[in-house]
Amino acid sequence: MENNNYIINSVNPILYETQETLDFRARIGRRLGLATALYAAISTFCIYKNLSGITMPFFGIITLIYMIYGLKQYDVVIKRSSWFYGAILMALSVSDFLTANELFISLNNLGIILMIFIFLLHNVYDDRRWNFSKTFIALCESFIYSAGSVSDFGKDMKEVTRRCINGGISYEKKRTIKYVFIGLVIAMPIVGFLIGVLANADIVFNDMLIKYCHIDYDFGELIVIGITFLFIYFSAYCTMRFFSKKTIREDVVSRRIMEPVIAITVLSLVSVVYLLFSLIQIRYLFIGGGSLPNGYSYAQYAREGFFQLLGVSILNFLMVLFVNSFFRESRILKALMTLISLCTYIMIASSFIRILMYIEVFHLTLLRLLVLWALTVLSILFAAVIISIFKNGFPLFKCCVVVVSLLYVMLSFARPDYIIAKYNLSYADTTGSNMVARDCNYLKSLSADAAPIIGEYDTEWADDYFRKFHSNAYTVEKASGRKLNLSVYTAEKIYNSRRMD
Numbered sequence: 319m320e321n322n323n324y325i326i327n328s329v330n331p332i333l334y335e336t337q338e339t340l341d342f343r344a345r346i347g348r349r350l351g352l353a354t355a356l357y358a359a360i361s362t363f364c365i366y367k368n369l370s371g372i373t374m375p376f377f378g379i380i381t382l383i384y385m386i387y388g389l390k391q392y393d394v395v396i397k398r399s400s401w402f403y404g405a406i407l408m409a410l411s412v413s414d415f416l417t418a419n420e421l422f423i424s425l426n427n428l429g430i431i432l433m434i435f436i437f438l439l440h441n442v443y444d445d446r447r448w449n450f451s452k453t454f455i456a457l458c459e460s461f462i463y464s465a466g467s468v469s470d471f472g473k474d475m476k477e478v479t480r481r482c483i484n485g486g487i488s489y490e491k492k493r494t495i496k497y498v499f500i501g502l503v504i505a506m507p508i509v510g511f512l513i514g515v516l517a518n519a520d521i522v523f524n525d526m527l528i529k530y531c532h533i534d535y536d537f538g539e540l541i542v543i544g545i546t547f548l549f550i551y552f553s554a555y556c557t558m559r560f561f562s563k564k565t566i567r568e569d570v571v572s573r574r575i576m577e578p579v580i581a582i583t584v585l586s587l588v589s590v591v592y593l594l595f596s597l598i599q600i601r602y603l604f605i606g607g608g609s610l611p612n613g614y615s616y617a618q619y620a621r622e623g624f625f626q627l628l629g630v631s632i633l634n635f636l637m638v639l640f641v642n643s644f645f646r647e648s649r650i651l652k653a654l655m656t657l658i659s660l661c662t663y664i665m666i667a668s669s670f671i672r673i674l675m676y677i678e679v680f681h682l683t684l685l686r687l688l689v690l691w692a693l694t695v696l697s698i699l700f701a702a703v704i705i706s707i708f709k710n711g712f713p714l715f716k717c718c719v720v721v722v723s724l725l726y727v728m729l730s731f732a733r734p735d736y737i738i739a740k741y742n743l744s745y746a747d748t749t750g751s752n753m754v755a756r757d758c759n760y761l762k763s764l765s766a767d768a769a770p771i772i773g774e775y776d777t778e779w780a781d782d783y784f785r786k787f788h789s790n791a792y793t794v795e796k797a798s799g800r801k802l803n804l805s806v807y808t809a810e811k812i813y814n815s816r817r818m819d
Contacts, residue, residue, distance in 0.1 A: 344481050347474035349391055350558060357384040358551035363800075366546050370414045370423045371801040378411030381434065388558040389441055400440045406723045407433040413730040418766035418805040421684070422730050429726065434557075435460050436719065442561045446713075447570050450706075451643045453715035456566050460557075463565070467556040474559075578648035581641045585654040588637075592661035599668045624676065627669035628689055631696050634662045638703055639714075652707050659704050666693050666700075681742045681757060687734050695725055733805070735767035743771060762786065769809035773816065784813045 335343075360380050364373035382404050386396060410426040410433070417423065439445065439460055445453060638655050645651060673689050698721050706712040742757055758779040761772060772780050 340477055343470075343474045343477040346391060346559070346562065347478035350388060350555065351475065351478070353384060353387055354551055354555045354558070357381075357554055358547050361550045361554075362543060362547045366543060368801045369427055370418065370803050372415055372803070373800055374411045374414040375408070378408045378430070381430075382407065384554065385434065385437060385558075389438070389561075392442075392562050394441055397441055400437055402720070403433050403437040403440065406727060407437070409727045410730070413727065416804050417730065417733055418803055418809075419684075419733070419735055420765070422734070425726070426730060429723070433723075438557070438561050439566075442564060443566060444568050447711065448713075448715070449570060449643065449711075450639060450714040450718075451573060452570050459566055460560065464553075464557045464560040467559040467563075468552060470559045470563075471552065471555055573644050574646050576645045578645045578651045581645045582648065582650050582654060585641065585651070585658060589654055589657050589661070592658060592665075596661050596664040599664055603668055603671060624669040624672040624689060627665045627672070628692060628696075631662050631665050631669070631693070634658055634665075635696060635699060635703065638707075642703075642707055655707050656704060659700050659707075662700055663697065666697050669693055681745065682738045683760065684734055684738060687738060691725065691729050695722060698725075733767040735764040736771060739764055739768035739771040743775070766803075766805045766809035769805070769812050773809075773812040781816075784809075784816060 357380060361377055364371075364377035364380070368374075389396065407430055410429045414423055414426050417426075435457055439453075439456060443456070445456075448456070638659060641651065641655060670690070670693050673686060673693075677686055699718055702712075702714055702717045702721070706714045739761055742761065746757075761768070762779055762783045764772075764783075769784070772783050
């Protein structure tokens with residue numbers, strides 16, 4: 319790891335870095351600088367305007383290799399438990415290639431960024447004693463303060479340059495590097511010009527470039543590609559340099575200093591409301607007894623309120639976490655938090671029943687499927703929360719990461735659009751002709767993931783789905799070359815077979 323030691327000039331009060339620090343900067347500047355340039359070049363090729371193509375798994379692999387190499391430069395030993403986060407990162411990048419659903423592609427890539435920081439944080443720091451709030455704060459600090467390491471980039475490169483000028487490399491090598499650089503600067507516009515001319519001269523050569531490389535000869539596009547490269551380069555370098563400094567304190571400072579009477583008062587009133595609500599759910603929804611409001615049938619009563627209950631369940635989760643992190647321990651407080659958690663289970667069950675009954679009548683949509691997934695996740699997380707209430711030191715944050723990441727990967731690989739189409743069409747007749755306009759319009763809006771199911775129906779709305787899909791330039795582009803997406807490719811095959819039939 320970096321040793322930021324300074325010496326003070328006795329004449330002028332100026333801080334000077336020690337020789338050890340300067341040696342570290344020179345070594346890291348050379349090794350990490352070159353590795354980051356290679357990583358940025360490969361990553362730009364993989365992800366530029368292509369966050370769901372066949373290159374995404376390669377991006378996941380090169381990202382893991384780069385992080386491991388960078389940590390090795392700081393003599394950081396890769397922990398065996400961190401391979402779980404690496405596996406989730408790879409699974410998310412593979413899922414990008416398998417699905418065409420834009421929401422899940424965005425969530426996958428957000429998850430990849432999250433896994434990168436968790437992987438680095440877990441390997442660099444001893445986080446065994448960290449609680450939920452400490453880990454969460456450290457994660458936020460890593461993400462925010464990494465940008466501050468841009469000053470280290472400047473100092474590292476300055477030291478590398480100084481040593482090169484002062485004889486760090488021989489005169490012959492410096493001259494060779496200088497001439498190679500000049501040659502590259504001269505060659506790049508010439509090569510670009512020649513490729514453009516040859517592409518216009520031969521249609522086969524031009525089609526090959528378009529099909530497999532998706533090269534755009536627009537000068538503005540080249541500028542954007544350059545900006546993308548620089549963004550990846552500086553983001554990666556600054557992130558790795560931030561972790562080299564190990565500035566986050568490893569010791570856990572207890573933040574449980576607030577008076578528990580305050581929380582007991584608040585939670586007592588909240589518990590009364592939740593108990594009353596839970597009794598009503600048990601009587602009217604679970605058992606089905608009692609009288610309902612005028613104009614309400616049992617089905618109407620059951621098929622509303624699931625979104626509100628999901629929101630309250632999430633609020634309860636955050637409330638219990640906050641109280642357990644910032645208020646001093648108290649038996650009464652633990653009992654109230656446990657009671658609220660148990661009442662939340664009743665709310666989750668109530669919301670589960672309501673959404674299932676709603677789906678039975680109005681069929682499945684992505685939002686309703688996500689509600690079912692969120693309720694499942696919450697039901698597991700609350701079990702971990704109850705354990706953390708009575709067991710200090712329980713790794714709640716890690717437990718939450720494991721549960722959420724595993725269940726999300728399962729959902730992403732399941733291709734929800736496929737599930738939705740299969741479920742909704744199972745209620746139609748064998749030809750799908752009795753589908754109402756609302757259901758047909760929703761099915762036509764699904765991504766290419768639903769193509770294998772919709773392709774089984776020879777109806778007008780199915781034809782509209784494939785025509786809309788095939789005419790989309792974005793979709794056609796993703797069916798070949800660098801942007802090949804398995805879901806889109808499958809849909810294209812089904813579309814072509816329908817045309818032949």
